[in-house]
Amino acid sequence: MASVPSLLPHKYQPLPDDAQTRILELQPSTGGTAAQLCCRLRNFDVYGDTEYQAVSYAWGEPRFTEPLVVDDDYYLMTTPNFRDALLRFRLPDRPRRLWVDAVCINQKDEKEKGRQIPFMSMIYSGATRVLVWLGDYPRAADSIWELEQLWVIQEVVLNPDVTLYCGSAMLSWTRFAQAVRLIENQPLWPSLPSTVCDLWILRMFGGNVAPRFDAVKFLQDLSVAKCFDDRDKIWAMSALATDLEIRKPDAGAFNDSNKLCLEVDYSMDAGQLYLEFAKRTGGFRHSERRMSKAASFG
Numbered sequence: 001m002a003s004v005p006s007l008l009p010h011k012y013q014p015l016p017d018d019a020q021t022r023i024l025e026l027q028p029s030t031g032g033t034a035a036q037l038c039c040r041l042r043n044f045d046v047y048g049d050t051e052y053q054a055v056s057y058a059w060g061e062p063r064f065t066e067p068l069v070v071d072d073d074y075y076l077m078t079t080p081n082f083r084d085a086l087l088r089f090r091l092p093d094r095p096r097r098l099w100v101d102a103v104c105i106n107q108k109d110e111k112e113k114g115r116q117i118p119f120m121s122m123i124y125s126g127a128t129r130v131l132v133w134l135g136d137y138p139r140a141a142d143s144i145w146e147l148e149q150l151w152v153i154q155e156v157v158l159n160p161d162v163t164l165y166c167g168s169a170m171l172s173w174t175r176f177a178q179a180v181r182l183i184e185n186q187p188l189w190p191s192l193p194s195t196v197c198d199l200w201i202l203r204m205f206g207g208n209v210a211p212r213f214d215a216v217k218f219l220q221d222l223s224v225a226k227c228f229d230d231r232d233k234i235w236a237m238s239a240l241a242t243d244l245e246i247r248k249p250d251a252g253a254f255n256d257s258n259k260l261c262l263e264v265d266y267s268m269d270a271g272q273l274y275l276e277f278a279k280r281t282g283g284f285r286h287s288e289r290r291m292s293k294a295a296s297f298g
Helices: 080-089 110-126 140-148 150-157 173-183 192-205 215-221 270-280 284-294
Strands: 021-026 038-044 053-057 066-070 074-078 096-099 129-133 162-166 169-172 244-247 260-263
Touching: 021 110, 053 080, 053 110, 053 150, 066 080, 080 129, 080 162, 110 150, 110 244, 129 150, 140 150, 140 192, 150 192, 162 173, 169 173, 173 192, 260 270
Parallel strands: 038 066, 053 096, 053 129, 129 162, 244 260
Antiparallel strands: 021 038, 021 096, 066 074, 162 169
């Protein structure tokens, strides 16, 4: 493999009509963690392609210092936490098909992000497993705070088979939920992991009647959850709220006139988005007081 300085920066190509996103084929390594991370990017049809795993993780500080070789001849710069996640999930003897938002979505293309966000619920619910990378913490208990990331909450709740990873340790979500029940009333225990466990249990074992989740109540209950981009507080909970429907721009008519309907538009700033959200949840005066608790803009 050529050294990274001799490679060209990767340039994303527009997705064809028969693909909604991309899949990362993480290449194996027989050289241990010291070997260069390499992958192939392939177009991906969320309606037909199967046999992949979805990765959920907190981006961490936006320092793009770690190279990822793409399709042998190109490279992308990624964050240290992303590198650590791929090193943990890389297999020694065969490729691993992963969906990871940082690479499978062109993060520099706001229009593409708007088109792909509505498919994220299908991507995470359709994965054979969700791999949650909590970080390479010396103590596993410190990693629990990564569950405060709102995107991670959505991605965990959508799939029945979830595994948590912290450094070399791993734990199934069901075992984690059992542990939360034992210690959730202890002093200083954060309330958010308990809320996430409750949401997961309701979605997975709610019985014949699907539970209903109000969008505004979600924003209130999850107001302490973190997002790097304030606009994502709306988009990240869209797959969980049963009264909210989002779609990619120019997708035609919405499917359900009884739902709050929004187009994913990253050209709209956070203030404009929350104002539009408030207007559509019963009128500005009615919603302003409820929204003030749910979100803030720095």
